[in-house]
Amino acid sequence: MAPNTPAILFEARAPVPFPLAWDWQRRLQRRRLDDPSAPDALLLLQHTPCYTLGRGASLAHLGFDPDQPPLPLYRIDRGGEVTHHGPGQLVLYPVLDLQRHGGDLHLYLRALEDVVLAVLRELGLEGERLEGLTGVWLEGRKLAAIGVGARRWISQHGLALNVDGSLEGFKAIVPCGLADRPVARLADWLPSLTPEQVAPLLLAAFARRFGLTLRPPRPQEGLGES
Amino acid sequence: MATHEIFMPALSSTMTEGKIVEWLKKPGERVERGESVLVVESDKADMDVEAFQEGFLAVVLMEAGSTAPVGETIGLIVETEAEIAVAKAAAPAPVAAAAPTPVAAAPAAAVAAPAPPKPAPAAPVPPVPVAAPLPVAVPVRAGDGRVVATPRARKLAAQLGVALASLRGSGPNGRIQAEDVEQATGQPVSVPRVAEGTAPAMAVAGGNGAAAAPAAPAGQAFGRAGETVAFNTLQQAVVRNMNASLAVPCFHVGYTITTDRLDAFYKQVKAKGVTMTALLAKAVGMTLARHPQLNASASDAGMAYPASVNVAVAVAMDDGGLITPVLAAADRTDLYSLSRNWGDLVARSRSKQLKPEEYTTGTFTLSNLGMFGVDRFDAILPPGTGAILAVAASRPVVAALKDGSIAVRRQMQVNLTADHRVIYGTHAAAFLKDLADLIENRPETLAL
Numbered sequence: 313m314a315p316n317t318p319a320i321l322f323e324a325r326a327p328v329p330f331p332l333a334w335d336w337q338r339r340l341q342r343r344r345l346d347d348p349s350a351p352d353a354l355l356l357l358q359h360t361p362c363y364t365l366g367r368g369a370s371l372a373h374l375g376f377d378p379d380q381p382p383l384p385l386y387r388i389d390r391g392g393e394v395t396h397h398g399p400g401q402l403v404l405y406p407v408l409d410l411q412r413h414g415g416d417l418h419l420y421l422r423a424l425e426d427v428v429l430a431v432l433r434e435l436g437l438e439g440e441r442l443e444g445l446t447g448v449w450l451e452g453r454k455l456a457a458i459g460v461g462a463r464r465w466i467s468q469h470g471l472a473l474n475v476d477g478s479l480e481g482f483k484a485i486v487p488c489g490l491a492d493r494p495v496a497r498l499a500d501w502l503p504s505l506t507p508e509q510v511a512p513l514l515l516a517a518f519a520r521r522f523g524l525t526l527r528p529p530r531p532q533e534g535l536g537e538s
Numbered sequence: 539m540a541t542h543e544i545f546m547p548a549l550s551s552t553m554t555e556g557k558i559v560e561w562l563k564k565p566g567e568r569v570e571r572g573e574s575v576l577v578v579e580s581d582k583a584d585m586d587v588e589a590f591q592e593g594f595l596a597v598v599l600m601e602a603g604s605t606a607p608v609g610e611t612i613g614l615i616v617e618t619e620a621e622i623a624v625a626k627a628a629a630p631a632p633v634a635a636a637a638p639t640p641v642a643a644a645p646a647a648a649v650a651a652p653a654p655p656k657p658a659p660a661a662p663v664p665p666v667p668v669a670a671p672l673p674v675a676v677p678v679r680a681g682d683g684r685v686v687a688t689p690r691a692r693k694l695a696a697q698l699g700v701a702l703a704s705l706r707g708s709g710p711n712g713r714i715q716a717e718d719v720e721q722a723t724g725q726p727v728s729v730p731r732v733a734e735g736t737a738p739a740m741a742v743a744g745g746n747g748a749a750a751a752p753a754a755p756a757g758q759a760f761g762r763a764g765e766t767v768a769f770n771t772l773q774q775a776v777v778r779n780m781n782a783s784l785a786v787p788c789f790h791v792g793y794t795i796t797t798d799r800l801d802a803f804y805k806q807v808k809a810k811g812v813t814m815t816a817l818l819a820k821a822v823g824m825t826l827a828r829h830p831q832l833n834a835s836a837s838d839a840g841m842a843y844p845a846s847v848n849v850a851v852a853v854a855m856d857d858g859g860l861i862t863p864v865l866a867a868a869d870r871t872d873l874y875s876l877s878r879n880w881g882d883l884v885a886r887s888r889s890k891q892l893k894p895e896e897y898t899t900g901t902f903t904l905s906n907l908g909m910f911g912v913d914r915f916d917a918i919l920p921p922g923t924g925a926i927l928a929v930a931a932s933r934p935v936v937a938a939l940k941d942g943s944i945a946v947r948r949q950m951q952v953n954l955t956a957d958h959r960v961i962y963g964t965h966a967a968a969f970l971k972d973l974a975d976l977i978e979n980r981p982e983t984l985a986l
Binding site: 366367368389390391392416417418419420421422443444446458459460461462463464 | 549550551552553557559574581582583585586866871872874875985
């Protein structure tokens, strides 16, 4: 596709409850389905603490009763197993027409990994991929979880990169169904790092990888409060 | 009555099968055009599959939790409510979650495996997807005499002039598979004769599929003595491409590469379904990523640098002609996916099922005659690309080592044909030197 296609960037100022962000994504996806010429869009935010389950996810990876979860629990329309979201974790939800970006869901997963790997490189860290285990890893620990869904090649969901904040929430689950793979955050290597510092790197790497120029939403493109 | 099939979609060029996560509609339920009917998952990606017609979901052929090859019919939509019962009667029983393929993931198995759609690393992946060995031998005949066959089998049967009704299906519930049609025509179910690049000559002694093919008649010909035979479509395409190559100023650069470590590494990963073609394509892809000039081509506007490294591999067709299935993003795709992908591409090129983008998007071509013991050859540059690498057999030779000692090493000759408008001698040399270094000293990194 032509480089530097404009895309709308929605950035949330404060942690967003999962259902609200999910609703935004679905509204953006709906817009694209109704109007194929609508621009790509991107949500960058942090969530209030919660758990989400992929559509095919197993309840066996929950260390608690799904009817009595310690944090809100949502079963959502993405691939993959259970994961945890919370403040200190940057979440990027691209709503892209993947047919303009290769029309290949696996390559899309790899491209999202590329974005995180590029951010790590800029921070002087050498992240890696593990064969068959979608995500980005550093010294055997998982820094970024990736899971996507698509309808008529319009994507939703995306990637979650742990920057700082507590990893306590991961202790009650088997993240992504991988029992022997610990979770980590960037602050474990770069102690003073904050999501606010990483966000611009993440957006720039994403824009570069997908050939997009990010711009703020116009008034008529708003999603209500954000 | 109009019955519309719902197929397992391809979510990715590297996807050979997908898992049905959930049917969003129940049999008998009404579906609108564009409405999501089911969800398919491959790796950590989900895709909603929508109905292309309005009507009723009549039959679910593959239950949620089961895995189906791309292109397989997984459900049927009919136009009117009255047709539901007819379609139901005509359809085979749905395939339960655990049955369809050897690597099918029952829900419990899916939990254990981190990436459900991929075969367990230990499971050998044959170069050609062969039908699941289910002991079903009864041709499936529905109440109305309809024969149940996969779409690919139907298309192939039409192309090859095989009567489907005469076949016994080896698929789930006796469904007729493409392989059954091929077998019926006497075509061996194997890779094309010149296809599966199995460079080192070891393939001759029992390699990865090419060697398993029945002995071909000595010397292929398309006509009898005294005849002149018209070019078929594929052969005509070759004629056009070969003539076009005369307008390109090409030169050749050769290199001898020691393959002992590559051969040893291949022995290790062969059991995981890795083919020599995939190894070579990966090595070339990784080296091209560092030598973008070799991936470039001449265009009217100047030197064109493609967005990705797509390694095409030349495959001769049994019925004449040549096709170059493409391993897209060979530098970034892992070795195991490349191997699976190659098996799928070869299988589908034989049945002429490749989409144009699967054989026209190569940015660099690999041609391998190693499996025949050829010790050197050069290749003609395909149009629209800058270079092609001819790979000959790896053979034991007496080699003088750097320290002055003499040893037996396995070596193969590679010969690069390049368009000198874009690629100069130094570019070619640097590329070959790096490729040799990768193959000779670090073949293990191909699996990273």
